Amino acid sequence: MKEKYPFSEIEPKWQQFWEEEALFRTNLEAPENPYYCLMMFPYPSGTLHVGHGRNYIIGDAVARYKMMRGHTVLSPMGWDAFGLPAENAAIKLGVHPRQSTFENIETAKRQLQAWGCCYDWSLEVTSCLPDYYKWTQWIFLQFYKRGLAYKSEAPVNWCPSCNTVLANEQVVDGACERCDTVVEKRRLSQWFFKITDYAQRLLDDLDALEGWPERVKMMQRNWIGRSDGARIDFRLAPRADGRPDPIEAVPCFTTRVDTIYGCTYMVLAPEFPHLDRLVDGLPEASAVRDFVATASRISAIDRTSDAIEKNGVFTGRQVVNPYTGETVPLWVADYVLMEYGTGAVMAVPAHDTRDWAFARKYDLPIRLSIQNPDQTLVLPEMADAYTEDGLLTDSGPFTGLPSQEAIPRMATYAAEQGFGEPTVHFRLRDWLISRQRYWGAPIPIVYCDQCGIVPIPEEQLPVVLPDDVAFMPGGESPLARHESFMNVPCPTCGAPARRESDTMDTFVDSSWYFLRYLSASDETQAFDTALCDRWLPVDQYIGGIEHAILHLLYARFFTKALHDMGLIHFSEPFAQLFTQGMICKRSEKDGQLYKMSKSKGNVVSPDELIREYGADTSRVYTLFIGPPERDAEWNDRGVEGAFRFLRRLWRWVYEKQSILNGARELRPDLASMETPERDLYRKIHESIRRITQDLDGAFHFNTAIAQIMELMNAVEDVPLDASSSDSRRAVHREAIESIVVLLSPFAPHLCEELWQELGHAPSILRAPWPEVNEAALHRAQIEMVIQVNGKNRGRIEVSAGADAQSLEAEAVRNPQVQKWIEGKTVRKVIVVPGRLVNIAVSG
């Protein structure tokens, strides 16, 4: 054994050992107690930094722990390998995305291995390879067959910098989530997945996901955005000139039908489909057209900003409130969004702040239809709308009802009368999956003049992405210029046809990869139903919070859709979800704290770190840095501390090796222990209990490691040399073996080495997790605190079994305590067994 902790020698050695012994090869067919531990697969973007590492280190520690607890663990890894950055690099640098992607994969794989993270690499999946995307295309076709994939023209989000359309989920504050460029609205014909069919189930099933962070579930609930209300149709009053209208009535969605007797006008979104025909020929027509033109020039962010003042114009038309039969003016205004509801809003200025402001600005009438509980609302005294629930007033037959009773009753009434119905509205929109880019899975569709949209027959898959394309920036997929790719005979009639030139959003690839791992090299099917049923849902999924909505929502949708097709028999993909916090680091430029990223120039490279301190130090520090679900600041001095600890452990074993190995046959015997070894023995078992708890319930790696450090401190406090008693040597032997086993999920290389040096055959992964010896935890004498009125005033040594009465007596007798109760009346004495005695006094 070397004196100096030789991390750079032992780490590659054990990495090779794990690989050769195939310790992470999973028997998929016949697992014992299967445990699927999954980390979100990475997009291979150059090199990894220690911020990325947190995800894999946590996952590897969990996988190793579960293995030691007797599970057959499945811990696979793969690559979310399609994506924009590779293609943008191709445009800029002329490197083919295939080449840069595979180079990056190689680098990332080497880095993961250098961290000691072990996966079953025989199950590796790579989403940009035809044997993977063939099945992505196959799933698309299954969706198409069932009407879950459809093509439609709609106003969509266009990122002028990425030169492609984006899903709603990829637009953050009106800008592209990837590059921050303000998105534009364009009307284009695009492919969508019908995720809205699943809105209610995606919402309902969140309640059953007990292993998910509340925060993530909340974000998904917000995103799905269910609101309960009613559709109410306002009939158009006929035009004075007798010309016909394209529609009879204007439907509007409201959650507050109880306020409808206060409706004094109606407002349309500028994009309302029939607006132009509704006003054609009226004196107001040109003003309306000017207004619509102006509104369309305002950017989406300005349109939806609170700060901007609401504008509108009168259309010259009237609609009829079906409850009152009253005629109210129809306006068009920029505060109504076409994307939400029906693009028309019934305006109740007395009870809606936006309507209030608008009515004030344009001098429209305001009418009270809800009273507050005290019945004190008087219009002239109101400074703003009253938006709370209340009692209906001046509301015909509904007058006097509370809002919550009136809402369902009035909606039902609308249905009975045929002018509306109760409706549920979701904020969630269908998922736009077309991308005008090259580096993605081609959408398996051709367009034929005779047959229209024709799906590629399954047996002709995959639609292979051609290699030889010209990478040029533009608003069209490079595939569109590839003549031999584009021109194909129609699969149905054989006539010349054109392929779809768009590729799929890369979130489609990642929506089912957790199923593919089980059938990674299966050429006959996307995934195996029986294997999936055995292994899924994933027991533990680990990844970043940034996917709270995007990937995690899409994957849930896919799972439900595939479930409904009978291809799998579970409807949620991930039983437990853990979202780790980001690793941040202070920028050297401005001293601010930023998420570690290449663009901020504050990355710490694992390569250098491992060269200097070793992988185990990097792992232990990453896990010790703080609670793993919280963001953390990387601190180079902290790395030093983790290193010192590992070196101290190494040195202890190095110095005491012959003594420790000489005690191999000895077993600790409680009866013969002196106080120091008795205390150490207790500490061992307290540590086992604590660390096991920390790893079982939540992911408290930081406190688990702190506990191991405490145990190590205790070991060093009990002297050990060749002349030490059998009893002491036996306890020390057990202490150090416990430390090595307990630490092994975190610092696997060091622990494998020490385990061997302590005379065991590798691998430590096959060592059983230590059991708590309850007898070791027992104490004969305990120290108890005595409080007077809740303040600490003394402490006493008592026997552990002492009854409350004698404890009370001894506490009161205690001289330090006497001082505080002398001359006072003892009102009450509380004895908390094993902890404290609190004497409440007065006077």
Place this chain on the structure above:
RNA sequence: GCCCGGGUGGCGAAAUGGCAGACGCAACGGACUUAAAAUCCGUUUUCCGCAAGGAAGUGCGGGUUCGAGUCCCGCCCCGGGCACCA
């Protein structure tokens, strides 16, 4: 505006309603050394005190309790999600 988190030493943090600050970092003092690094020993919440000891203390203000970082009510600040959403 609505909905989630969070606020504890110089710093990262710990604490089933029961000794606040475990563990680590940094700092300071000491040992070893020609010296430095490394290592080891000790101190380290604040205030008063030579000390013994005492007082205060977990964002702020109340409350429940023998006892509150922890539970309840009302605020403040920071982070995140949704939002002209009808």
